[in-house]
Amino acid sequence: MEKKDEILKVLSLNLRKIMDESNIDFSYLQEIRLRVNKPLIVIYKNKEYFISKQQGFGSTREEAYIVSQNELRETMEYISNYSLYAFEDEIRQGFITIQGGHRVGVAGKAITDGDRVKNLKHISFVNIRLSHQVKGCATPILPYIIEDGKVCHTLIISPPGGGKTTLLRDAIRQLSNGNSKIPGLAIGVVDERSEIGACYMGVPQNDLGMRTDILDCCPKAVGMMMLIRSMSPEVIAVDEIGVKEDMQALEYVINCGCKMLATVHGNSVDDILAKPLIGRLVKEKIFERFVVLNAKKSIGFIESVCDSRGTVLFRGANSLERRTECC
Structure with missing residues (x-):
């Protein structure tokens, strides 16, 4: 239809x-x-x-x-x-x-x-x-969030409506299916507000890849723990972390050896550092990569990708343009 x-x-x-x-x-x-x-x-x-x-x-x-x-x-x-x-x-x-x-x-x-x-x-x-899935929009960032064949703990930073969920969705799909640089990964998604997979009667309406399992309408902190215990994911993805329980579950996931893909509202890494809960995780270098979107230029515009030391690895691209996947 x-x-x-x-x-x-x-x-x-x-x-x-x-x-x-x-x-x-x-x-x-x-x-x-x-x-x-x-x-x-x-x-x-x-x-x-x-x-x-x-x-x-x-x-x-x-x-x-x-x-x-x-x-x-x-x-x-x-x-x-x-x-x-x-x-x-x-x-x-x-x-x-x-x-x-x-x-x-x-x-x-x-x-x-x-x-x-x-x-x-x-x-x-x-x-x-209306649901909008832009396949290929995560292609510009994938080479920079993968290191030595493994996904880095990655935090996508964007103001509300800046395209972070669309970018996260396509990163999940491409990593789940695999590409020339990395084999397909088992990914667990906690979709608290049904925005990532957009499940209808239990079936995701968005394509999140062949190796992705979704907990729909489940609180993020509870869902992350459930996935670790039941589905053996290699990567866990969540949208809009923020409260204390999210941070505790996120640390638990990382300590279990699972990689994290997460998003948060903000305008820059400095913006996130000023937030007491997630700022502590940033200072402790829990996250290995930061993807910053700049909605003032255009929705989905990738301002930069940097590592935990602040080194800029990539700068400047409109991610919401349709692209050829790096497969």
């Missing part, structure tokens, strides 16, 4: 017709924003656009179609296959993954138990984020 069909089938019939007739190239569509009694908005090629029933894509704010409560309710029925209860665990985390690996973020009234969210009701805000 094409990306366009995967998205259109979960929209209300009226919104489906409007989007279908808007002449949008769905390969460049990033988000569809639905808010009750607010304009229909899309993010397309990193820019915001309004959609109207008459003018379609690129309309003015005054012309924009206003999403009704019934249309949003109908959309949620299609997304959940008429059973929101079946997706209760995912909704507690604020999202549902649909066929194709697309992620539907939801917001509304939170039902809490102490400091824990039990469920969401009166869902009035929906953000459909």
Whole structure:
């Protein structure tokens, strides 16, 4: 099924017709924003656009179609296959993954138990984020995160939305399949928010390689320990480390002889050094390679790859351009 069909089938019939007739190239569509009694908005090629029933894509704010409560309710029925209860665990985390690996973020009234969210009701805000897999985008960094035929403990640093998850995803895929410089590796992925593999009914919608095992919707710290004990990975990959439990599990993984691929929010290595938890690991030279992305230049732009001593090994490339793999 094409990306366009995967998205259109979960929209209300009226919104489906409007989007279908808007002449949008769905390969460049990033988000569809639905808010009750607010304009229909899309993010397309990193820019915001309004959609109207008459003018379609690129309309003015005054012309924009206003999403009704019934249309949003109908959309949620299609997304959940008429059973929101079946997706209760995912909704507690604020999202549902649909066929194709697309992620539907939801917001509304939170039902809490102490400091824990039990469920969401009166869902009035929906953000459909289209899955984008850029095969080959990790090719520029692979020669620099492999040394003497082994993967280095690598930390990918990027501001939010800078392309770190896309880069991590392709590095996992290429290392799992193997290439001319390194045989395929058994990789364990802890996909806490279903962003790396984008599993739908237990099956990853993104290609993470032939030797990759995924723990979906599992807390990173718990998942890393589980994979070490049960799946014998050679590499463990996680997205957006940060809390104390993540750091403790990460150290445990490294002490077990397993290699780490991880991402963290930040703008530079110095930025990470200033953070008390992960900064300690950087100072202790736990990580052997740092990949820094600079979203100000362009999403996925590789500012540099450096080693634990700060020596720059590589500088300057747009990783999100489609590339030939180094296989």
